[in-house]
Amino acid sequence: MSIYGDYIKSVIRTVPDWPQPGVNFRDITPLLQNSAAFRKLIDSFVHRYQELDLDAIAAIDARGFIVGAPLAYELGCSFVPVRKKGKLPFRTISETYTLEYGEAEVELHSDAFKPGDRILIVDDLIATGGTMLAAAKLISRSGGQVVETATIVDLPDLGGSARIHEAGYNVFAVCSFTEDE
Ligand SMILES: O=P(O)(O)OC[C@H]1O[C@H](OP(=O)(O)OP(=O)(O)O)[C@H](O)[C@@H]1O
Numbered sequence: 001m002s003i004y005g006d007y008i009k010s011v012i013r014t015v016p017d018w019p020q021p022g023v024n025f026r027d028i029t030p031l032l033q034n035s036a037a038f039r040k041l042i043d044s045f046v047h048r049y050q051e052l053d054l055d056a057i058a059a060i061d062a063r064g065f066i067v068g069a070p071l072a073y074e075l076g077c078s079f080v081p082v083r084k085k086g087k088l089p090f091r092t093i094s095e096t097y098t099l100e101y102g103e104a105e106v107e108l109h110s111d112a113f114k115p116g117d118r119i120l121i122v123d124d125l126i127a128t129g130g131t132m133l134a135a136a137k138l139i140s141r142s143g144g145q146v147v148e149t150a151t152i153v154d155l156p157d158l159g160g161s162a163r164i165h166e167a168g169y170n171v172f173a174v175c176s177f178t179e180d181e
């Protein structure tokens, strides 16, 4: 939990049974609409990462971009998009991962950063961890050093953050929700 974790959590809305029955969707749009809350969110990431000498923020398509761009701007480092398959125009490398039903793929430009660069990966939410883990593997494969993986929301009951940690990557979450919250 971060310095503003309880406050950030209080402005995230839970929408039951969306997009399908049984899913509690954690909706960050009320947080984004609240300028004071959005500022505190970005500040909590800046506070954690300002002394870590990062070279790039790798942000995951699409909601990860919302956090990644202002963070890269504030920290004075580069912004690298990790995109869903078929969106990047230049040479790419890709990583396939398993979804609840079927498979998905994320891609990275092959010239996105230099070997040894210190990279923070950001996304809005970790559920099963498949997306974040695929992004981390992609960056490791291309020679980047994954300093940490960071998210606004962790859903620990779905096991994703534990899985990412077991694979050898640090995980930072501003706040978390259990299934019954
Ligand atoms: O931990 P996981 O089980 O992989 O789930 C988390 C991912 O799911 C959501 O993305 P989504 O694919 O819905 O895309 P969006 O950001 O474009 O809405 C979310 O933004 C994460 O990227």
Ligand SMILES: Nc1ncnc2[nH]cnc12
Pocket: 023, 024, 025, 026, 027, 125, 127
């Ligand atoms: N429960 C959830 N809420 C918001 N985004 C999600 N992405 C995957 N699971 C999610």
